Amino acid sequence: MRGSLVVTDPGTGVASGDACSGCAVEVSGLSKRxxxxxxxxxVSLCADAGETIGLSGQNGSGKTMLMRAIAGLIRPNAGRVTIDGKELWKDTPLPSQRGPPAGGPRLPG
Structure with a gap:
């Protein structure tokens, strides 16, 4: 992994990462190889309903991959993503065919 990924609350600038109860979106111990x-x-973070958080980091630090995991576009090797109390890949059915990956190569046509 190049560089490091920092998740912050843009209102306070305080780094996020502590697990909390009642999060709308919770990422806990997420790893992907x-x-x-x-x-x-x-990677762990918690976002309450209506809360805005920011992701910052160098190119290659994992910002896009984290968003893909939260959106259910990739399956992590470890950890979990919970949205409104439902764990992705466990409690929430995701389609097996989702088309080309977001941000993937653009095909002519």
Whole structure:
């Protein structure tokens, strides 16, 4: 993993990451490896309903991969994503065919 990913509350600038109860979106211990490379390593965050958070980090630090995991576009190797109390890949059915990955190569046509 290149660089580090920082999740902050833009209103306060305070780094997020502590688990909380009643989160609308909770990411807990999320890790993802691609081709033997750690893309996300034990990422946790909590966002309440209506809360805005910011992701900052160098290119390659995992910002887009984290958003893909929260959206259910990729399956993490470890950890969980919970939205409104329902865990992705466990409590929430996701379609097996979702089309090309977001941000993937653009095909002519």
């Amino acid at each position: 691609l081709r033997g490379v750690s893309v996300l390593d034990d």
